[in-house]
Amino acid sequence: MPVPVSPPPSATVTYAFDVMPALGETLEVAPGVFWLRMPLPFALDHINLWLLRDGDGWVIVDTGIARDEVKAAWETIFAERLGGDPVTKVIVTHFHPDHMGLAGWLVERFGTALWTTFSEWAFARLARAQQSDDVRDSFLDFYRQAGFDADMLAGVDRRRGHYAARVLAPPAAVNRLVDGHAVEIDGRSWQVMVGTGHSPEHACLYCADLGVLISGDQILPKISPNISLWPQEPLGDPLRLYLESLPRFAGLPADTLVLPSHNWPFRGLHGRLDELAHHHDARLAETLAACDAPRTGVDILRRLFRRQLDDHQLFFAVGESLAHLHFLEGQGKVRRDRRDDGVFVFTRVS
Ligand SMILES: [Zn+2]
Numbered sequence: 001m002p003v004p005v006s007p008p009p010s011a012t013v014t015y016a017f018d019v020m021p022a023l024g025e026t027l028e029v030a031p032g033v034f035w036l037r038m039p040l041p042f043a044l045d046h047i048n049l050w051l052l053r054d055g056d057g058w059v060i061v062d063t064g065i066a067r068d069e070v071k072a073a074w075e076t077i078f079a080e081r082l083g084g085d086p087v088t089k090v091i092v093t094h095f096h097p098d099h100m101g102l103a104g105w106l107v108e109r110f111g112t113a114l115w116t117t118f119s120e121w122a123f124a125r126l127a128r129a130q131q132s133d134d135v136r137d138s139f140l141d142f143y144r145q146a147g148f149d150a151d152m153l154a155g156v157d158r159r160r161g162h163y164a165a166r167v168l169a170p171p172a173a174v175n176r177l178v179d180g181h182a183v184e185i186d187g188r189s190w191q192v193m194v195g196t197g198h199s200p201e202h203a204c205l206y207c208a209d210l211g212v213l214i215s216g217d218q219i220l221p222k223i224s225p226n227i228s229l230w231p232q233e234p235l236g237d238p239l240r241l242y243l244e245s246l247p248r249f250a251g252l253p254a255d256t257l258v259l260p261s262h263n264w265p266f267r268g269l270h271g272r273l274d275e276l277a278h279h280h281d282a283r284l285a286e287t288l289a290a291c292d293a294p295r296t297g298v299d300i301l302r303r304l305f306r307r308q309l310d311d312h313q314l315f316f317a318v319g320e321s322l323a324h325l326h327f328l329e330g331q332g333k334v335r336r337d338r339r340d341d342g343v344f345v346f347t348r349v350s
Contacts, residue, residue, distance in 0.1 A: 001028055003266060012275050013221045013268035016257055018266035020264065024076030026051060027293060029265055030210045030257060034081075038064035038073055040098055040120055042312075044223070047098040050214055050227040051081070054186045060207070061214055063102040066168045070102060075295045089175075091217030092116040094199035095124035099261065104168040114139075114171045115183065119201035121174035126232075127163040128170075136160065142231035145344050146318055148297030154299065154328045158239070177203045194251065197242020198225040206252060213252060213269070214259045215343050218245070221272060222263040228319025229326060239280060241326040246273050280324070287324040291334050294345035296323045 002019035010188045026034040032053035037046045041198045050061040064070040075180075087110035092103050094116070114121065139156050148156075177183065179194035182261050183205065193204040195218035201260040205214040217225045247270065256269050266272070283304060290303045300321040309317055328334040333344040 001025075007264055008222070010268075011222070012271040014064075016223070016265045016267055024073050026077065026081050028214045033210065033212060033259070034075060035259070035265065035300060036081075038070050038098075039067075040065060044262055046179065046262070048259065048265075050259060052185050054088045059081055059089045059185050060087055061091045062099045062216070063090065063106055065101040065165075065166050066097045067101075071105070074102070074106075081206040086110060087112050089113070089183075089185075091113050091177070091203070091205070092120065092170075093204065093214070093218075094202040095120045095127060096199060096212060096217065097163060099178040099216070100124045100170060101167045102241065104170050105172050111174055113173070113346075115175045115177055117178070117192075117203050118174065118176045120199060120203065121170060121176075122199050124167065124170045125172075130160060130163070138139060139231045142234050143318070145234075145342060146322060147298030147343050148318075149298075152298070152314065155314060156334055158311055159315065167312070187333065191212060195219075195245045195248070196289040197240075197244075197245060199225050199236045204249070204285070206256075210257075211255060212257045212259060213249070215249075215261075217261050217268070219249060219258060219272060220260045220262055221258070221266040221268075224276055226316055226320065227280075227323050228247070228316055229322035230319060235326070237323075237326045237330045239323045239332055243277060246277050248272055280327075284324055287321070288328055288348060289313060291325075291328075291346050291348040294337065294339075294347045296343055296345055297325060297349055300325060302344075 003022050005020050007015045021036050023243055029035045034051040038049060040047055052059040090103055090112055092100050092105045099220045103114055116127045143153060143156055146307050165304055177192045179192055182189040182191050188207055188209045191203040193206055195202040195204055198217050202216055202218050204216055205217055217260050227239050231240055250273055254270055255267055259265050287300055290300060301318050304321055305317045331338055333349060335349050337345050341347055
């Protein structure tokens with residue numbers, strides 16, 4: 001039985017359905033496009049996945065985190081919804097655990113292959129392997145330079161292996177999704193649209209025939225995607241990458257049905273793109289104002305996130321704080337200096 005939903009009212013988006021599928025069930029949201037939900041062990045407690053009819057088979061889009069309860073929900077879907085039909089493709093939007101987690105398991109089980117962008121596949125393989133000492137040293141340097149004290153640095157070791165614990169080994173080979181190229185599913189063309197900033201090369205899929213965009217985490221209706229700086233790219237500017245990639249979606253029709261990975265399917269893409277583009281304005285202004293004296297990444301973290309943060313939240317929060325600082329640095333609004341203790345500080349350029 002579908003579960004009723006009453007999303008919070010929004011001035012920008014219109015939620016397309018007032019029900020959502022129960023665990024182990026599906027709900028058809030467009031011809032041949034089915035919505036299913038899988039549990040997540042975080043504050044954000046679910047992910048939306050998609051099943052696309054493909055002739056006599058099915059295409060799976062995103063896979064859920066690697067946990068027994070998610071595998072069990074998949075078993076129910078296989079038995080009661082797929083009816084023994086083959087899976088023709090497993091498509092993954094990006095490398096994050098809730099999307100990539102069970103890709104290897106699904107591919108092996110159905111004797112099919114993985115389709116995602118090259119960067120997302122490569123990064124998933126890399127992130128599972130990041131247990132070596134050189135990686136640990138590089139991560140410790142990165143967080144020390146952001147202003148972490150000894151207590152906070154201990155969290156770096158506690159996080160070791162966290163990706164591998166949530167993601168089974170992705171296949172050793174990939175079918176590459178390329179921005180602007182199309183994937184044919186059930187005789188329909190789904191165009192790959194790559195977004196950046198949230199992950200290296202996030203694949204969205206747009207079907208003009210159906211007027212449907214599978215937006216992954218790139219465009220979400222209620223929460224905004226996490227945009228963080230990570231130690232693998234210490235001088236990166238992910239917020240610039242994110243803001244630069246949003247306009248690519250503005251050319252899609254206004255009535256596009258957007259299928260996001262969290263919250264609920266919606267219409268109102270253009271208004272939501274505007275909202276997401278300006279979502280960071282207030283925090284950027286607060287960050288800039290705070291840099292009236294030299295500030296570390298941790299200083300900005302304490303300013304932007306006043307609540308108590310657990311280990312998991314701490315790394316996302318410092319990543320977001322650094323993303324804001326680096327964006328301002330890229331715009332020439334703050335200057336980066338290195339203190340004698342090696343920690344980077346940022347100061348407003350007046
Ligand atoms: Zn994500």
